[in-house]
Amino acid sequence: MFYTYILIGVKCPKTYVGHTNDWERRLLKHNSGYGVFTKRYGPWKIIHKEEFLTEKESIKREKYFKSAAGRRWMKKNLFENARVAER
Template sequence: MFYVYVLYSQQACRYYIGMTADLEARLKTHNSGSVKSTKAFIPWKMIHFEKFSTRLEARKREKYLKSAAGRRWRKRNLGM
C-alpha cells in the first residue's frame, strides 16, 4: 500500500503534501528534522491521507494535490 498525505504546520501556517508506504515513520521523519524542506516548520500534524494500491496511483494523486486544481480541491474538501 502507498499513501498520499497532507501535513500542516500550525506554527508556520504551511501545508506539505507527500507520498509514502509507511505513514507513521514518515511523520516521525518530518518531525525529527531529517527532511530539508520541512525541518524549518516543525512540528507537523497529519491532517489528511489517502490509500492507494500502487505507487503510480499514489504519485498521480500527489501531483494532482500539488497542482492549482488540487489546491482548489483541498480548499473545498479539507478547509485549507
C-alpha cells in the same frame, strides 16, 4: 499499500504533500527534522491521507494535490471545513 498524505504545520499555516508506503514512519521523520522544508516549518500533523494499491496511483494523486486544481480542492475540503468545525 501506498499513501498520499497532507501535513500542516502546527505553528504555521504551511502545508506539505507527499507519498510513502509507511505514513506513520514518514511523519516521524518529518517531525525529527528530516528534509530542509519540513525541518524549517515543523512540527507537523497529518490532516489527510489516502490509501492506494500501487505507488504509481499514489504519485499521481500527490501530483494532483500539488497542482492548482488540487490546491483548490484542499482549500475547499480541508481548510474551509476546519474553520467551520472550530466555531
